Amino acid sequence: MVKITLKDGSIREVENGTTALAFLKSFSNSLAKKALSAKIDGVNSDLMTPLTKDCAVEFMTFDDADGRWALRHSASHVLAQAIKRIYGEKNVQLAIGPAIENGFYYDIDMKKQLGQADLDKIQKEMEKIVKENLPIVRSEVQRADAIKMFEEKGEIYKVMLIKDLPEDALITLYTQGEFTDLCAGPHLVSTGKIKAIKLQNITGAYWRGDAKNKMLQRIYGTAFEKKADLDAYLHMLEEAAKRDHRKLGRELDLFSLHEEGPGFPFFHPNGMIIRNELISYWRAVHRRYGYQEIQTPIILNRRLWEQSGHWEHYKENMYFTKIDGEDYAIKPMNCPGGILIYKTQPHSYRELPLRTAELGLVHRHELSGALHGLMRVRNFTQDDAHIFMLPSQIEEEIQHIIDLFDEVYSTFGLSYHAELSTRPKNSMGTDEVWEKSTAALKSALEHRGLDYAVNEGDGAFYGPKIDFHLTDSLGRTWQCGTIQLDMLMPEKFEMTYTGEDGQKHRPVMVHRVVYGSIERFIGILIEHYAGAFPVWLAPIQVKILPITEKHADYAYALKKKMFDLGLRVEVDNRNEKVGYRMRESQVKKIPYILLVGDKELADNNVSVRKHGEQSTKTMQADEFIKMLQKQIKEKA
CATH class of the missing domain: 3.30.980.10 (Threonyl-trna Synthetase; Chain A, domain 2)
Structure with a gap:
């Protein structure tokens, strides 16, 4: 007889050589009908595998990967x-x-x-x-x-x-x-x-x-x-095809990609509005969470990249140039520049944690076959932050970062799950440092009560990380936010702070992004919203349609009033039927269409058609403007 330990910890005995399926049928016919494989001592195996020794067995259904x-x-x-x-x-x-x-x-x-x-x-x-x-x-x-x-x-x-x-x-x-x-x-x-x-x-x-x-x-x-x-x-795939950000990017005139720069996106005026709104929101959130914004150069000397370890561990993904006969690299990451700023002045333990944030343009060499719209590009703006702290502040600071992530992602209606990535083969540092860093991240996740998966060997070359995978409106997942704990860079750059004891000590560094990449996040949002952005992000928030030429003056007066209040509004006064102009505005996914005719002109009203709805609603013009301002302020 052999002893079999089940997932719930119970132990059953079975005759040596009994198949996993026969063993399962002995106590659960219902699970036997659903089981597709058996995990025997952690190895995914056939159900017809004989059980020949004491082992742990789990039964895998279609619900399991x-x-x-x-x-x-x-x-x-x-x-x-x-x-x-x-x-x-x-x-x-x-x-x-x-x-x-x-x-x-x-x-x-x-x-x-x-x-x-x-x-x-x-x-x-x-x-x-x-x-x-x-x-x-x-x-x-x-x-x-x-x-x-x-x-x-x-x-x-x-x-x-x-x-x-x-x-x-x-x-x-x-x-x-x-x-x-x-x-x-x-x-x-x-x-x-x-x-x-x-x-x-x-x-x-x-x-x-x-x-x-x-x-x-x-x-x-x-x-x-x-x-x-x-x-x-299959229905989800059809919906995803309709939402393809490359297709919608063309239709909504947001961005373009050109043979003259493969993997280097061009943002059009409409795309820049979305980009700038995301950046303004990012700055407001980071100010509230105690970050200071910095900016570092795009091109830096080879010596810096050798010191950081990028030259040895990341060189194949980098672009290079020569200046005055010396080797320089276009930055693939922002962290070495942030470290140089930290080192420009002495720091006390009283200043820590010191939170710096950067919207840094980085360049990484991606294979041409891997390029995909805004999702995989060769240059992108990373919303990086580097936080320098005492070792005793690690867990509290990670919780602080996750609070920020929760606020940002919920604003866009995105949920997430977390994954912990551990030491890769191509890494720097000792086993002791890696074990200590990984344990700190695990502790933060567990104390917060977050379920997480473990990706063995998928960390950065300088430290373990927590990745945040966002779930969009179709149930697809996208990796965006990252928290990387780094005890190696501070050592390599001899970073210090003066402790309470008056002595020099080494800070701990955290690398962190919330959007991940502005470009990729815009691509995700295009597909998440199917191009119908919430009003605060929409390139054009209101389109005013005068019924006839005699209503045009009223339409333009409304436009000026809204424009002066900072709203993004246009008038469509073309010599086309109202239905045609309305359909075109709906195709462009403009949040609100305002129809103005005789009755609206007489009563200072507007007839409001919200995107995605079939009926119109009559409102006082000032009442509509207040409603719009409230939605924008609340990022509804």
Whole structure:
């Protein structure tokens, strides 16, 4: 008998060699119907895995990332099997087919160039394989036998993958019906567990991601446990396409991207209004939270970047130039400049925490294939802050930062979850410093009662960090805010403060952003609001439409009154029908349209149409202006 520890801490005994699924069925048939994989001593495994020693077991459903991964990985094998059935065993060579976030893909090599009609045909065959409910069976073979088997099938990519493995390795295979694939797993117990599949698109992909290798065809798809969930996901994708910030950026005349500067966005007047409103709000919030604003140069000498560690750890992402025969770098981060300002004068423990904030323009070299609208660019304004503090102030200061984050994100209707990122391979400093820093961040999160995930090895090269992932109106997540604890830079730059004992001590430094990048945050807001910005952010807040020419003077008088109060207002007096002008204003997503005709002119009224609503409301002009000012002040 072996002892199995379950997630709730209870311990059960089971006969040695019993499969995880059989063990589950012995105490919960309902969970057995939902389970997709089993986590055995922390390793995601097949449900058919025999339990041969004392271990901890958790059962993964579609609600768990590991369960979804097993289902979607199995779907990729169903895709490969369907392709082989349709186009013939010898006409298709398979490369790799992993699960990915929200779906799966399979890279294939074949002469025929696949199109949408082929995807439809392949999907029908996949659905047939699912209905066949084929058992998915794991097996292990010697490396030489696996090579021989795949060579006989003409699967050159599988052979290359196997030859990369150690010579004494056992090779894992998975078989469903007539189809066998090389795979480490885990997989579902049968193809019938995949209830809803959708093939989405075909792209090109180089073998092993190397442009020197052959271009393969990559088929993307997604899979769900229930058709209703698939339908909801596809609907979300349709909505996301409508909200694409690149599309709306053109339609609303906010920004543009040009071949003359790939990854370097150009902001138009409308986009600058949004940008400046975000910056004004940022400055107001930071003033209330005790920050002082600074500005540091964009280009600084190589010696500084060597001292900070960027030259060694971040050089491949930087741009360089020469001045008077010396090497300089365009800054990828603001922190070294902020440190130089700190060092211009002595500091006392009484001054700490010292909070400095900067809207710093940084440049980072991103691969051209990674560039994406405002979301991934090569130059952006980072709303950086650097806080210098006593070691005893760490937790209190992190709580203070999270208070600021809560206020800012709630203003935009964005919720978040936190993730703690730990020491990466390419890092500076000792184990002791990293352990101390990571423990401080964990303590702050736990004392605040925030649930958080841990991203092992995803910290900055100089310290661990807490990332804040925002959830938008479609349920998508975006990484924006970051709190990075740094005990290394103060050491490298010999930063000091005078303590209560009159001696010199080393401060602790926190790097922190709330928007992350002004450009990226604007992109997120465009998609979050679908371009229909709240009135305080909208480039044009009010559009006044006189019914006829005789109402124009009243319209322009209203405009002047509102303009003088700081409101952003335009009059559309073109010789077009009112309905046409109204529809155009709605397409531009202007928050308020004011119609003025005979009755409005006589009574000093306006007929108000709010964006997204079908009816108009008559109001006194002054009453409307007060309502608008209140909404702007409250950032409603």
